[in-house]
Amino acid sequence: xxxxxxxxxxxxxxxxxxxxxxxxxxxxxxxxxxxxxxxxxxxxxxxxxxxxxxxxxxxxxxxxxxxxxxxxxxxxxxxxxxxxxxxxxxxxxxxxxxxxxxxxxxxxxxxxxxxxxxxxxxxxxxxxxxxxxxxxxxxxxxxxxxxxxxxxxxxxxxxxxxxxxxxxxxxxxxxxxxxxxxxxxxxxxxxxxxxxxxxxxxxxxxxxxxxxxxxxxxxxxxxxxxxxxxxxxxxxxxxxxxxxxxxxxxxxxxx
Amino acid sequence: xxxxxxxxxxxxxxxxxxxxxxxxxxxxxxxxxxxxxxxxxxxxxxxxxxxxxxxxxxxxxxxxxxxxxxxxxxxxxxxxxxxxxxxxxxxxxxxxxxxxxxxxxxxxxxxxxxxxxxxxxxxxxxxxxxxxxxxxxxxxxxxxxxxxxxxxxxxxxxxxxxxxxxxxxxxxxxxxxxxxxxxxxxxxxxxxxxxxxxxxxxxxxxxxxxxxxxxxxxxxxxxxxxxxxxxxxxxxxxxxxxxxxxxxxxxxxxx
DNA sequence: CGTCTAATTGAAGCATCTCAACATGCGTGG
DNA sequence: CCACGCATGTTGAGATGCTTCAATTAGACG
Numbered sequence: 001x002x003x004x005x006x007x008x009x010x011x012x013x014x015x016x017x018x019x020x021x022x023x024x025x026x027x028x029x030x031x032x033x034x035x036x037x038x039x040x041x042x043x044x045x046x047x048x049x050x051x052x053x054x055x056x057x058x059x060x061x062x063x064x065x066x067x068x069x070x071x072x073x074x075x076x077x078x079x080x081x082x083x084x085x086x087x088x089x090x091x092x093x094x095x096x097x098x099x100x101x102x103x104x105x106x107x108x109x110x111x112x113x114x115x116x117x118x119x120x121x122x123x124x125x126x127x128x129x130x131x132x133x134x135x136x137x138x139x140x141x142x143x144x145x146x147x148x149x150x151x152x153x154x155x156x157x158x159x160x161x162x163x164x165x166x167x168x169x170x171x172x173x174x175x176x177x178x179x180x181x182x183x184x185x186x187x188x189x190x191x192x193x194x195x196x197x198x199x200x201x202x203x204x205x206x207x208x209x210x211x212x213x214x215x216x217x218x219x220x221x222x223x224x225x226x227x228x229x230x231x232x233x234x235x236x237x238x239x240x241x242x243x244x245x246x247x248x249x250x251x252x253x254x255x
Numbered sequence: 256x257x258x259x260x261x262x263x264x265x266x267x268x269x270x271x272x273x274x275x276x277x278x279x280x281x282x283x284x285x286x287x288x289x290x291x292x293x294x295x296x297x298x299x300x301x302x303x304x305x306x307x308x309x310x311x312x313x314x315x316x317x318x319x320x321x322x323x324x325x326x327x328x329x330x331x332x333x334x335x336x337x338x339x340x341x342x343x344x345x346x347x348x349x350x351x352x353x354x355x356x357x358x359x360x361x362x363x364x365x366x367x368x369x370x371x372x373x374x375x376x377x378x379x380x381x382x383x384x385x386x387x388x389x390x391x392x393x394x395x396x397x398x399x400x401x402x403x404x405x406x407x408x409x410x411x412x413x414x415x416x417x418x419x420x421x422x423x424x425x426x427x428x429x430x431x432x433x434x435x436x437x438x439x440x441x442x443x444x445x446x447x448x449x450x451x452x453x454x455x456x457x458x459x460x461x462x463x464x465x466x467x468x469x470x471x472x473x474x475x476x477x478x479x480x481x482x483x484x485x486x487x488x489x490x491x492x493x494x495x496x497x498x499x500x501x502x503x504x505x506x507x508x509x510x
Numbered sequence: 511c512g513t514c515t516a517a518t519t520g521a522a523g524c525a526t527c528t529c530a531a532c533a534t535g536c537g538t539g540g
Numbered sequence: 541c542c543a544c545g546c547a548t549g550t551t552g553a554g555a556t557g558c559t560t561c562a563a564t565t566a567g568a569c570g
Binding site: 159160201202204205208223 | 557558559560561567
């Protein structure tokens, strides 16, 4: 996804996106940084639509998203799919497997993706040896929970129009915090079908509503690229307040 | 809520419901139990509809639900309310405030409720002094996250009928795990309006659908009491698998 | 140039909402 | 102990946001 923008030299260590994220929550000592950067890991590449974890799998490692984009989803009895989260680089995907054997949902790559596979024992050692880092990771899981709550609120109580606006606001803010946006544009790896599965809407209705947002001069999604036309007004329409993301930068307050 | 069933003598320590919950995740040493039971705390009573935490508040304590029932909710720009979680005794309501100053949503009591207010510093001391207990609490937050995900899936992709069935299944299972059900009956503190706000539906539609569930011989909600008529069939209709709750008992496997 | 996926558009249906009225139950004050 | 008031539950009728089905078009890729 950023391959074009970040040649090999730009990724000195696979944990860089994670460190960036944790530093947004507070300063890290160099010992703490080193402990994370020094975790044993194996890099694995996934193709677009590659399966990272299947529901019911019991991974014996923790997965760190290094580059690309993944999503979690469940499938209900009627066959419909609900996407429950999107993740951008720096995310630890299955810390819960430190406690829970099996994952109760699926994780797949949206685009070609690199994941660092870190043995559970190494993570356990880190948590034990560096309580500060354990607290930071816990903190991050609370942020993830806050994002879940916003999604629930949107799906439960917002119109299709506001839901799409909110998701694009959140995604753009998170991409920007991860250093992956340019101006008011960023990669947008979701098809309209996937957008529907994330927002509890049909593909057809996504299509119509997204075009309405375009006609209204708010945003454009085209060729896997998101362009925000009117950031202030989009935030109003979306009822979006980025505070819950706890990002360092005041989220592209410019414009 | 359980007042009638548990006279004074049945609540030797306000942390009993929490200890019960943690023991479901694995054995606790007596030192670990004592550390939790010995936490400094103040008990506070809330009336029905009492405000526990208002959005934007920055509590300097952690709230432990001892008796009663609370819910979390947000209000969107259009004025609609989304209930994001229900909590039964034993829940720590705002551990996130160890990391985050303000709460981004509201917490209110559904019924007369008792909460133990534990200074943040005492919790921090516990986490530092007893890493095992810290891990248990973290584990519990992952279970809470799993519950959130199920709610999101329901609101996004299930019919009103299945949504109500799922919520009642989950609530009954949790009440049973907390020792608060009798046979196939338990207290049910939600009005139809609140049910609607939890499930993203209107009161009117809740009313009609709940009556349909009754007519279909699945369940009855009346006078704040939930009665499950046909537990196996209700679980099928709800597409409910209690695994995610990680309860000790095989969830009233009886019928 | 053929193939495949994703996007687009139309038309019809329905699950759910809104508005509005009325019923029921319960706590409170007289 | 009754009567009022208020919250909750119930029901009907009409409106609508969104879905489903079914084509068709546009883009990407080998």
